[in-house]
Amino acid sequence: MSDALFEFACRMGDNTLVLGHRVSEWCGVAPVLEEDIALANTALDLIGQTQLWLGLAGEVEGKGRDADALAFRRDVWDFRNVLLVEQPNGDFGHTMLRQFLFDAWHLECLKGLIGSSHDQVAAIAEKSSKEVTYHLERSSDTVIGLGDGTEESHARMQKALDRLWPFVGEMFVSDDVDAAMIAQGTAPDSAGLRAPFDARLSDVLGEATLVPPEDDFTHKGGKSGVRHSEHLGHMLAQMQWLQRAYPDATW
């Protein structure tokens, strides 16, 4: 029972950790100063949420690992984030479309978790949902602005949507961990988040004049940890090298 909760907290925390790191890669190189600051804020929000989720995971596991140990001392196969968030940034539009797809799922998920029977889960969801409401507002606006923008920006956004679409389905796959979480009243069913997600998606993509591909094939293996894409290892090498080279380094 606590195994499932550990697994669940790692999924939440690894999603925000990996996406937070990806978004932080824009720091200093975003197209304009204002977007640079906004992206850095988003990344910091996500890393802050990571501390809470992985902190909870470490507590539940009870083996003395804290959020830092989980973030910096695990290798690719122990990560439980969905494949969507580990995909490389691409151009700015690609990054914002990935952000929108994740935010739209994330907010529905957190809304469900606010009513969790587990106090800590409910508290983390309550705090995070305020931040994520803003993330979603911002990424939706940018997707609409660029999708319904110039010929160039529209083409880039459509290309990004075509590229990222096969990673959307994984967020709504239910498995044994979900079943255990539902049974305990800790979390809502992942599959049940699809309908509100689709409703929001069709609103925003409609305004953005973007069309999702018809094929609903989906890559899987991130959230179960069975098969991450080749990109995660490279990202972790960058993110973890210091703690790997100098364990317990402090300043």
Add this chain to the structure above:
Amino acid sequence: MSSPETSPYADTKATEHGETRKTEWPLWEVFIRGQHGLSHRHVGSLHAPDAEMAIKNARDVYTRRNEGVSIWVVEAVHIAASSPEEKGSLYEPSNDKVYRHPTFFDIPDEVGAM
């Protein structure tokens, strides 16, 4: 070593004041009210494609440490400003009219911010 001759921007055409190059977002001035009861204060400026994004950008750039309860943005080109050359005629006449300054009153603490 930054003499005008060696400037990397020597061949770059400067933007006319108040105008925007096509590829650049317009400039917005940002005003933030820190607390209820106080007035909005100018905190700085930023670039954004429209008013809505200007408010969002202002939230990210200027209210990161819980500074504000309300944000105003106005496109910089819409601000009419006095010109520095008129300084004399605009402001100096009040210099010798000491009775216009409320320095002869004690303001009770209970009044708060004026």
